[in-house]
Amino acid sequence: MGKDVIIACDFATAEQTFAFLDKFTDEKPFVKIGMELFYAEGPEIVREIKNRGHKIFLDLKLHDIPNTVKKAMSVLSRLDVDICNLHAAGGLDMMRGAVEGLTRPDGTRPLLIAVTQLTSIDQQRMENELLINRPLAEVVMKYAANAKEAGLDGVVCSPLEASKVHEACGSEFLTVTPGIRFADGPAGDQQRVTTPAKAREIGSDYIVVGRPITAAEDPVAAYRRCVDEFCSK
Numbered sequence: 197m198g199k200d201v202i203i204a205c206d207f208a209t210a211e212q213t214f215a216f217l218d219k220f221t222d223e224k225p226f227v228k229i230g231m232e233l234f235y236a237e238g239p240e241i242v243r244e245i246k247n248r249g250h251k252i253f254l255d256l257k258l259h260d261i262p263n264t265v266k267k268a269m270s271v272l273s274r275l276d277v278d279i280c281n282l283h284a285a286g287g288l289d290m291m292r293g294a295v296e297g298l299t300r301p302d303g304t305r306p307l308l309i310a311v312t313q314l315t316s317i318d319q320q321r322m323e324n325e326l327l328i329n330r331p332l333a334e335v336v337m338k339y340a341a342n343a344k345e346a347g348l349d350g351v352v353c354s355p356l357e358a359s360k361v362h363e364a365c366g367s368e369f370l371t372v373t374p375g376i377r378f379a380d381g382p383a384g385d386q387q388r389v390t391t392p393a394k395a396r397e398i399g400s401d402y403i404v405v406g407r408p409i410t411a412a413e414d415p416v417a418a419y420r421r422c423v424d425e426f427c428s429k
């Protein structure tokens with residue numbers, strides 16, 4: 197599995213997204229499309245970005261009963277995206293249903309990864325609001341193990357958890373990690389951040405980078421710096 201930098205295209209409209217992607221004349225970065233853009237523009241935005249030659253991580257974080265997720269994943273498989281995701285909290289049957297739904301008649305399917313616990317949930321919230329009285333790290337590892345058992349390809353996790361996930365689930369099990377910042381850049385609202393170089397050292401398979409690229413004065417240079425630090429050393 198090749199390491200790659202995925203740009204989080206957290207824009208509100210297709211117009212803004214294409215204005216951003218048009219800056220990349222020499223390369224076709226892997227892009228992440230999230231709920232905001234997908235709900236605003238619909239599946240057409242996925243087809244258009246795909247037609248321009250980009251790989252796509254469709255970050256819709258499905259979570260529902262197994263039958264509904266299976267059918268929704270079957271629809272998404274026709275969009276020809278490269279990575280989809282769901283919440284591991286939906287349980288083993290839901291994840292198994294997702295794999296089944298995502299698998300095309302010819303046996304191929306996009307990669308499927310699971311969100312373990314959102315980074316907005318800390319130990320205190322998990323205990324007080326979700327009534328889960330176990331250490332957060334243990335919950336993350338259990339959800340990752342469930343995802344593997346259900347046949348998924350990996351998890352979204354903090355780069356700081358990536359090596360533990362690989363230890364527990366194997367080096368082939370993918371870790372896709374947001375929370376990336378340049379050593380000399382602002383952290384913004386991300387609490388626990390890592391540089392692209394450090395993420396590589398820890399063993400992340402893909403890094404998801406938003407504002408350090410999208411809000412940079414020169415987004416193409418910022419993207420190349422990420423690729424250089426993460427992929428090519």
Ligand code: C5P
Nearest residue numbers: 204206314315374375404405406407408
């Ligand atoms: O701008 P920034 O680099 O912080 O963007 C990170 C991207 O990764 C955003 O699209 C955010 O929603 C996503 N993400 C995250 N933390 C998670 C899961 C997804 O920051 N645990």
